[in-house]
Amino acid sequence: MRAEKPSSTAPLPPRERLLQESMRLFGERGFDAVTTREICAAAGVNPGAIHYHFGDKDGLYREVLRLPVVDLQQQLAGFDDPGLSLHESIRRFLQPFLFDDGACSAQMFFREMQAPSPIFMETVAQEVGPLFDRFARLLAQHAGLAEPTAAIHQLAMGLQAMAHDYSMTRPMLDAFHPELLADDPLLEQTCHRLADWGCALVAYEREKHEAPRPASHR
Template structure:
């Protein structure tokens, strides 16, 4: 399976600047060589939110992006709208790659590939590392913006995947053990995305080898299959 583009990079490539109401804002096509204001704001905001948290001011972000103080209001409505866009882009790109994981015709191996492999990115830019830092901060103390996005975009994937596991284990509905199994499967892949810096400290350059992330992802899929089979057998013996 070919390596995926990093989620934040895919989001930037596909991004459309929203207006104050969240809908894409119509406007003239930017002149050749003109600054891509939404992209500049997203990049500056990701870096500053990662370094300073949500206390970062709109003036600081606009200054870092090289834009006037009204740019955030024009393109994103307000600071919360910009913060939501910084967080939502990678999540939406990730869930788009995971779409269809609950297709009953897929084998469990293919389901796990579709859910886990989008986390296995070959390279991570400075902006993407900044977004990962924001996600780590949010995991410790979720903000209202992140909580809403979590409920809208992430929770449905979790609950859908829990139903898929039930189908393969042979039970009618998920229980605490199924959710625990799913948290374990997700955590294996999350670490290679969110904890990459720590891995690089522990084993320098290990993940730099061409094709290494794809190989690691396939190994995680194998381990995931073993965990699901263990849970199925445990229930048969109970």
């Protein structure tokens, strides 16, 4: 997940400078290690600017976290369109989690995943949780289920975790087997393969659901 910087060379408004510098500093050092005074100095604004635009440091951080989530929501728009195949839906859902371009937002989210803050958990629950619920419902539908089961929810999270792990541990994988992803710099082929595996796992859940139950012995 990433928030793109504007391409214009015109100076950014104070609010945007605060968001940009906050994301950079929070990504580099974490929420607790960065002071509001440092943020304002880096953004070139007066010390009261955070209070004026965001209320307090928590409000600023909440907005900084929200920006890459909005970007993710845009990237995932239409992934569960009924006209798409299961394979294409899974591929579209996993693609944004696969590629880490080194943006500050990626560093910030990686820090949060290691030691999540209450603000992060609140943002994820409210903004990202519904996306996973939609993904789980999609998988359940293709597995022949009216509603997602615990296994389907675990499958949804597991597929995303595999995609995200490829991104986060790419340097380690390249060190172990540099040839594996040499021809797949943006992990597009890997995403296709993960969608293959996702389809196979959904088929497994369907077969398990449709298998006749053994007769009970009286």
